Amino acid sequence: MEDCITDLSRLPGIGRKTAARLSMHLLKMKKEDVRRLANRLTLFRENILICKECGGLSEEEVCPICKDPKRDRHTILVVEETKDLFAIEQTGYYNGLYHVLGGKISPLDGVGPDNLHIKDLIEKVKSGEISEVILATNPDVDGETTAVYLAKLLKGSSVAVTKLASGLALGTHIEYADELTMLRAIEGRRGL
Numbered sequence: 001m002e003d004c005i006t007d008l009s010r011l012p013g014i015g016r017k018t019a020a021r022l023s024m025h026l027l028k029m030k031k032e033d034v035r036r037l038a039n040r041l042t043l044f045r046e047n048i049l050i051c052k053e054c055g056g057l058s059e060e061e062v063c064p065i066c067k068d069p070k071r072d073r074h075t076i077l078v079v080e081e082t083k084d085l086f087a088i089e090q091t092g093y094y095n096g097l098y099h100v101l102g103g104k105i106s107p108l109d110g111v112g113p114d115n116l117h118i119k120d121l122i123e124k125v126k127s128g129e130i131s132e133v134i135l136a137t138n139p140d141v142d143g144e145t146t147a148v149y150l151a152k153l154l155k156g157s158s159v160a161v162t163k164l165a166s167g168l169a170l171g172t173h174i175e176y177a178d179e180l181t182m183l184r185a186i187e188g189r190r191g192l
């Protein structure tokens with residue numbers, strides 16, 4: 001029981017109290033359900049990789065989006081996390097490629113540009129095949145800081161740098177934006 005609580009409390013957002021409650025709950029669950037959950041977690045960890053092109057989650061070295069020849073390979077949309085990529089992908093309004101930063105610049109949390117996948121983004125842009133980079137970081141202080149940093153970095157290169165428009169500037173995180181908000185944000189993107 002103690003080991004179970006200790007392991008669960010290592011997950012983000014789970015303190016010892018919650019871990020103890022979850023452990024009690026696991027004890028009340030059917031054995032086969034707990035076994036299925038444990039197997040699923042193991043399979044998930046073993047089979048999901050980071051796509052070496054976009055940095056998103058994938059079951060293969062390169063994810064289906066990066067491999068898809070029908071996608072517009074001249075546009076890259078930059079997001080903080082894979083969950084943002086999924087949210088945008090679900091709307092079906094975007095047909096270009098993605099780049100996942102793996103977070104955002106956050107001095108308070110000790111996250112600087114070097115902790116994010118920024119170098120590979122710049123390299124991709126330098127390759128010459130990209131004509132537009134759409135910045136789709138979230139509309140909070142750290143997200144905005146990250147967007148400004150990237151815009152400065154890309155200034156002077158030959159690509160157009162744009163940012164998602166209004167709807168999202170009102171404070172909606174990408175993860176929670178509805179389809180219409182997302183469509184407006186993508187279509188109304190403005191140059192930086």
Ligand SMILES: [Zn+2]
Nearest residue numbers: 051054063066
């Ligand atoms: Zn990919």
